[in-house]
Amino acid sequence: MHRYRSHTCGALRKSDAGSTARLSGWVHRVRDHGGVLFIDLRDHYGITQIVADPDSSAFKLAETVRSEWVIRVDGAVKQRDAELVNAELPTGEIEVYAREIEVLSKADELPLPVFGEPDYPEDIRLRYRFLDLRRETLHANIVTRTNVIASMRRRMTETGFTEFSTPILTASSPEGARDFLVPSRIHQGEFYALPQAPQIYKQLLMVSGFDRYFQIAPCFRDEDPRADRLPGEFYQLDLEMSFVEQDDVFAAMEPVIRGVFEEFADGKPVTPEFRRIPYDEAILKYGTDKPDLRNPIIMEDVSEHFRGSGFKVFANILANDPRGAVWAIPAPTGGSRAFCDRMNSWAQGQGQPGLGYIFWREEGDGVEGAGPIAKNIGPERTEAIRLQLGLKAGDACFFAAGDPRKFAAFAGDARTRAGEELELIDRDRFELAWIVDFPFFEWDEDEKRVDFGHNPFTMPRGGLGALENEDPLSIKAWQYDLVCNGFEIASGGIRNHLPEVMVKAFGIVGLDAKVVEERFGGLYRAFHYGAPPHGGMAAGIDRIVMLLVGAKNLREVTLFPMNQQAQDLLMGAPAPAEPAQLRELGLRLAPKAKAQE
Numbered sequence: 001m002h003r004y005r006s007h008t009c010g011a012l013r014k015s016d017a018g019s020t021a022r023l024s025g026w027v028h029r030v031r032d033h034g035g036v037l038f039i040d041l042r043d044h045y046g047i048t049q050i051v052a053d054p055d056s057s058a059f060k061l062a063e064t065v066r067s068e069w070v071i072r073v074d075g076a077v078k079q080r081d082a083e084l085v086n087a088e089l090p091t092g093e094i095e096v097y098a099r100e101i102e103v104l105s106k107a108d109e110l111p112l113p114v115f116g117e118p119d120y121p122e123d124i125r126l127r128y129r130f131l132d133l134r135r136e137t138l139h140a141n142i143v144t145r146t147n148v149i150a151s152m153r154r155r156m157t158e159t160g161f162t163e164f165s166t167p168i169l170t171a172s173s174p175e176g177a178r179d180f181l182v183p184s185r186i187h188q189g190e191f192y193a194l195p196q197a198p199q200i201y202k203q204l205l206m207v208s209g210f211d212r213y214f215q216i217a218p219c220f221r222d223e224d225p226r227a228d229r230l231p232g233e234f235y236q237l238d239l240e241m242s243f244v245e246q247d248d249v250f251a252a253m254e255p256v257i258r259g260v261f262e263e264f265a266d267g268k269p270v271t272p273e274f275r276r277i278p279y280d281e282a283i284l285k286y287g288t289d290k291p292d293l294r295n296p297i298i299m300e301d302v303s304e305h306f307r308g309s310g311f312k313v314f315a316n317i318l319a320n321d322p323r324g325a326v327w328a329i330p331a332p333t334g335g336s337r338a339f340c341d342r343m344n345s346w347a348q349g350q351g352q353p354g355l356g357y358i359f360w361r362e363e364g365d366g367v368e369g370a371g372p373i374a375k376n377i378g379p380e381r382t383e384a385i386r387l388q389l390g391l392k393a394g395d396a397c398f399f400a401a402g403d404p405r406k407f408a409a410f411a412g413d414a415r416t417r418a419g420e421e422l423e424l425i426d427r428d429r430f431e432l433a434w435i436v437d438f439p440f441f442e443w444d445e446d447e448k449r450v451d452f453g454h455n456p457f458t459m460p461r462g463g464l465g466a467l468e469n470e471d472p473l474s475i476k477a478w479q480y481d482l483v484c485n486g487f488e489i490a491s492g493g494i495r496n497h498l499p500e501v502m503v504k505a506f507g508i509v510g511l512d513a514k515v516v517e518e519r520f521g522g523l524y525r526a527f528h529y530g531a532p533p534h535g536g537m538a539a540g541i542d543r544i545v546m547l548l549v550g551a552k553n554l555r556e557v558t559l560f561p562m563n564q565q566a567q568d569l570l571m572g573a574p575a576p577a578e579p580a581q582l583r584e585l586g587l588r589l590a591p592k593a594k595a596q597e
Contacts, residue, residue: 004072004104010046014093017079021096023048024072024104026134027065029115037062039098041073044139049086049095050075058098068107068114068134074100122555127569129560141557144264145545149216151263152237152541155256161214161239166201168218173200173520178222180232188586194220197538199457200523202240203495206534207526214239216541224566230542230554231566237490240536246478246494249535250274250434257482257490257539261430264548268428274482275433282435283404284327287412289438292486293431295419299411302328302399305385311376314356314401323403327411330389331418334396335359339421340371343398346417352410359396360386367393416486430547432484437461440477441508451509454479457523458493460505467504482539489544492537499527 004024012021025043032038039050039062050073052062058073065071075096086092111127112120114134125132133139153163172179172193179193195201197219205213217238223231241249254274261270275293282289285298303326306314317324334340340357347355358374360367369382389397398418400411419425440460442453450472460466461476478494496502502524503513517524545557555561562568582588 008045009041009043009048010090012048012077012091012094012096014079016077017094019077020074021077022072022074023050023096025070026114027067027069027071029067030065039065039073041071042134046091047089048091049089050098051095052098052101056098058101061101061103062098065101065103066107068110068131069103070105070107072102072104073098122563123569126555126561126563129570133559138556141545141549141551142559144549145541145557148260148264148545148548149235149541151260152256152539153216155259156214156237156239159212159252159256161212162210163215164205164210164213165215166195166198166205166217168194170195170201171519180220180222183585183587185585196221197236198238199455200520202238202536203457203497203523203531203534204526206240206242206495207497207529207531209242211242212239213241213536217538230558231562231564234554235541237539237541238536239538240495240534242532242534244494244533244535246436246480246535249492249494249537250480253482253490253537253539257432260544261432261484261548265430268430270430271432276436277433278437279435279439279476280437283408283412287408287410287415288486289435289481290483290486290488291412291433292416292419292425293433293483294426294429294485295416296332296424297330297415297419299327299329299415300389302326302385302388305381305388306377306401309377309381311356311373314399317401321403323405324401325404326399326401327404327407328385328389329398329400329411329414329418330391331396331398331422332391332424333394334418334422335361335394336396337370340396340398342421343414343418347410347414350410350413355414356399356401357396358382358385358399360391360393362393373399430484432482432489435481435483436479437476438479438481439473440475440479440505441472443473449510452505453477455491455493456505456509457495457502459496459501464498464501464504467501467508472508478535480537482537484544484547487543487547488540489547490537490539492535494533494535497527497531497533499524502527 001022006022009023009025023041025041028040028042028047030037030039035054037052037059039052040047041050052059073096075098077094077096080093080095110131112124112131114131117135117137133142169182169192173196177196179196182192182194184190184192198215198217202213215238217236218233219236220233223229241252258270279289282291284301287299303318306326307318309315314326318326336359340359343357344355356373358369358371360369367386369379369386374382385397391397398414400407400414439453440458441450444451454477458477458479461478462470466475480492481488482490496505503516506516542554542557546554549557551557560568560570567573
């Protein structure tokens, strides 16, 4: 028999009754039932119940074992009585009567519980991540993540893609975040950058003639953490295709992404066909370019109902601001003053002056609007708003006014808040859609200049002609995002492959041809030697897994994440470098600025 086990702790079944087994694992918990000890023994594969009765030679040692000790057990496999079967365990029809127990490793007093999953301070969980990872839900999440990645690899290969690995030490490129820099020992004073994404390399692969590339790519960005983005590093399903248009990328990738979701959705419905929503439409209807389409609330422009009305706040905005507009945020079933007042208080908590509203109630044989706005604009305009939005008695509507570029995000948050408060969101399905036609450029209010709105290597709609003849802020890009349940889970585009388009696009944001050639020399040179039209995307593995397992935070689907302060509490990173290391790299640390008194 093997030194440690003949079976895993998830393997034994009723058919094994009458045999002898050797198991090794962690003591999940110990229960004393009238002098008979029951030990739940756990390993990666499952749990098996061990029985040690007073007649067993293993009983004396069994009395000493504690949670998370690692033990080996030899014993007889016996079928449980029908009334004692544990239907929640695959091994629940049997138990192992211990004949011999060997302690392989003892555990000190635990800093956090492994059995059960109570909330526990995050700093303790991350410092003792090796214990945290033993907990059932987190352990299962990590296994799901591994299986999702395996499914992606299989599906991509079956679709005709080939996996290539691109370099980790590379040059800095503008992906929209700060780079992590790596000092060079050989070339002192110069630095490598960790890739924010394999963007340039995968385009170079297309120029090299490889046609369909993918990889499970590590990406490094020096960004502030948030719930749907970890500091430091993340992984994405990265891919690129030659001789394709936008529809070709969608046709190749929808079955892959849909298939992954269906495989791991645990029976929840998945969008059969992905909708395509233009960026401008997404902002107007949902207030965001990553809408949660499970929320049935759709915002609408109701400016005409307020133009010249008695509600002077809105009427003046429309009269005096050429960009001014009034958007309505319908709230089905929200037609009570108490709910409307709660929404108004919430808006004030977001730094807004308030959130105007109308709610409708039955009045005689008809429907009547109520609230200050209804009183100011009169019954005809109030009824016109209700009819436009398709609302009825018992419903409400909230309003945001001004320049939509400034209030759209707040209106989108109000839409989300109303949907959640009124329990309108169907949480038991996955709703996916493409957001298309992103702006190629945007106005940087801080820098007072035009900048790229998304990926700078995307082909603008209209190509060189659009860059030369159109207002830059009106140009759309062959750029698309894939969204699911309020999260962006993938982003991509049809790439520019022409050097003259590259130079012109970067010139509009203030980088001349010389700078382009210096900063993106590899790609710029490649475009002069026969570059195929190409496009692709990258899907965020961490976010996809987070959605599939129902986690609220990416740290619940990542093996060894950093905390919110971008610190690895387990390994003690970041940490100061030794003086000898700095000397070898030719680096000297600047003195820290003294705190202001």
